[in-house]
Amino acid sequence: MTFAPSRSSARAVRVRTRELPAGVDLLAQLPSSEDVLAWVRGGDGLVGWGVAAEFRCSGPDRFAAADAWWRELQGSLDVEDEVGLPGTGAVAFVSMAFAAGAAESVLVVPRVILGQRGGRVWRTEVGGASATPVLPVRGPGVVRYAEGRHSVTRYREAVRTAVRRMRDGELAKVVLAHDLLATAAEPFDPRFLLAGLARRYPSCWAYAVAGLVGATPELLLRRNGSDFSSRVLAGTMWPRPGITEDELAAELLASGKNREEHAYAVRSFVDRLGPLCAELDAPATPEVLRLRNVLHLSTDVRGRLHDDGSLLRLAEAVHPTAAVGGTPTPDAVRLIAELEGMDRGRYAGPVGWIDGAGDGELGVALRCAQLAGNTARLFAGCGIVADSDPDTEVAEAGAKMIPVRDALEGA
Numbered sequence: 001m002t003f004a005p006s007r008s009s010a011r012a013v014r015v016r017t018r019e020l021p022a023g024v025d026l027l028a029q030l031p032s033s034e035d036v037l038a039w040v041r042g043g044d045g046l047v048g049w050g051v052a053a054e055f056r057c058s059g060p061d062r063f064a065a066a067d068a069w070w071r072e073l074q075g076s077l078d079v080e081d082e083v084g085l086p087g088t089g090a091v092a093f094v095s096m097a098f099a100a101g102a103a104e105s106v107l108v109v110p111r112v113i114l115g116q117r118g119g120r121v122w123r124t125e126v127g128g129a130s131a132t133p134v135l136p137v138r139g140p141g142v143v144r145y146a147e148g149r150h151s152v153t154r155y156r157e158a159v160r161t162a163v164r165r166m167r168d169g170e171l172a173k174v175v176l177a178h179d180l181l182a183t184a185a186e187p188f189d190p191r192f193l194l195a196g197l198a199r200r201y202p203s204c205w206a207y208a209v210a211g212l213v214g215a216t217p218e219l220l221l222r223r224n225g226s227d228f229s230s231r232v233l234a235g236t237m238w239p240r241p242g243i244t245e246d247e248l249a250a251e252l253l254a255s256g257k258n259r260e261e262h263a264y265a266v267r268s269f270v271d272r273l274g275p276l277c278a279e280l281d282a283p284a285t286p287e288v289l290r291l292r293n294v295l296h297l298s299t300d301v302r303g304r305l306h307d308d309g310s311l312l313r314l315a316e317a318v319h320p321t322a323a324v325g326g327t328p329t330p331d332a333v334r335l336i337a338e339l340e341g342m343d344r345g346r347y348a349g350p351v352g353w354i355d356g357a358g359d360g361e362l363g364v365a366l367r368c369a370q371l372a373g374n375t376a377r378l379f380a381g382c383g384i385v386a387d388s389d390p391d392t393e394v395a396e397a398g399a400k401m402i403p404v405r406d407a408l409e410g411a
């Protein structure tokens with residue numbers, strides 16, 4: 001754990017939230033490509049920059065460790081919040097590792113947070129903001145692609161193996177992913193990627209935490225007091241020549257394979273959150289979520305918690321859902337480690353923000369790239385069931401990488 005020193009470290013750290021005039025383009029306010037933090041959907045959300053405090057952890061207890069750190073930190077803050085909405089006061093941006101292995105989870109409390117929700121805008125400063133130089137957003141130039149650590153050929157083979165093992169009755173569903181390496185002439189600026197994603201995918205949550213940048217259509221959990229909501233996705237089709245979007249949506253709804261994949265995902269969420277709820281409403285029939293690159297089966301689940309667990313502990317209870325893990329979860333997680341042969345890092349882990357009251361929003365870190373200088377590592381995966389076809393899954397993973405590829409290239 002690190003806490004960047006405030007000028008008088010013996011005293012509490014000052015956190016001040018002030019209201020600003022309405023109507024701000026949050027992403028356009030990020031002053032530089034350093035320490036970019038974001039969670040923005042359709043113009044609303046939070047952006048942050050600078051590091052007031054940071055915590056990293058790994059392993060099976062990562063959610064508990066992150067939660068304990070965040071709770072303890074509250075005791076050292078002197079908060080004056082004139083707005084009083086979820087996301088005002090001190091906020092930590094969160095990006096949790098997918099697996100219990102060595103990959104690090106990261107929580108960052110920015111020095112400056114700008115928020116917008118329902119026509120209200122606020123600015124929070126933590127520990128007194130220092131002036132940050134404003135540097136223009138720059139594109140990366142020509143982008144070239146190469147196989148990642150888990151090549152497409154090996155991915156196809158992994159899907160084939162998984163299908164065989166499912167036909168043998170070992171498990172019902174597993175979500176397998178692969179990566180792709182992008183290299184550019186210039187360093188990737190997270191703001192460039194965020195702006196491109198937010199423009200083309202306004203119904204997704206565009207996020208950036210510690211170099212993991214993406215736009216996810218999937219909401220793991222939103223907590224607001226005792227209310228929660230979630231958007232569970234699983235089951236995918238993508239545009240083909242000669243077929244309209246309405247025809248594709250009807251085909252997706254009628255697809256037994258996709259409905260099965262979707263049902264596993266909803267069931268895993270409901271089974272694990274159910275015991276913590278006073279009320280839980282999960283519609284029996286999914287809807288179709290239409291994005292530019294793909295269509296997904298989608299179920300919005302909502303309800304009321306009777307447990308007062310923080311968002312991080314609730315996320316621990318539901319992660320990984322069968323949208324990114326599989327069914328049964330322990331078998332799927334083992335098979336992912338065996339067949340993927342790469343560490344997912346924070347891809348497919350919970351990503352978003354929490355506030356001092358334990359409220360916040362965590363999405364599933366999909367449609368993303370891990371940026372490092374002039375390289376970007378893209379990830380995408382697909383739910384595999386006993387009647388999956390390896391070539392189709394390769395094409396589906398390719399369709400899921402389109403948003404990040406387009407945004408990296410400035411297309």
Ligand SMILES: C=C(O[C@@H]1C=C(C(=O)O)C=C[C@H]1O)C(=O)O
Nearest residue numbers: 233234235236323380381382383
């Ligand atoms: C795993 C990913 O997406 C997940 C898998 C889906 C599927 O298998 O149909 C659909 C949406 C997501 O829940 C990904 O985008 O990498």
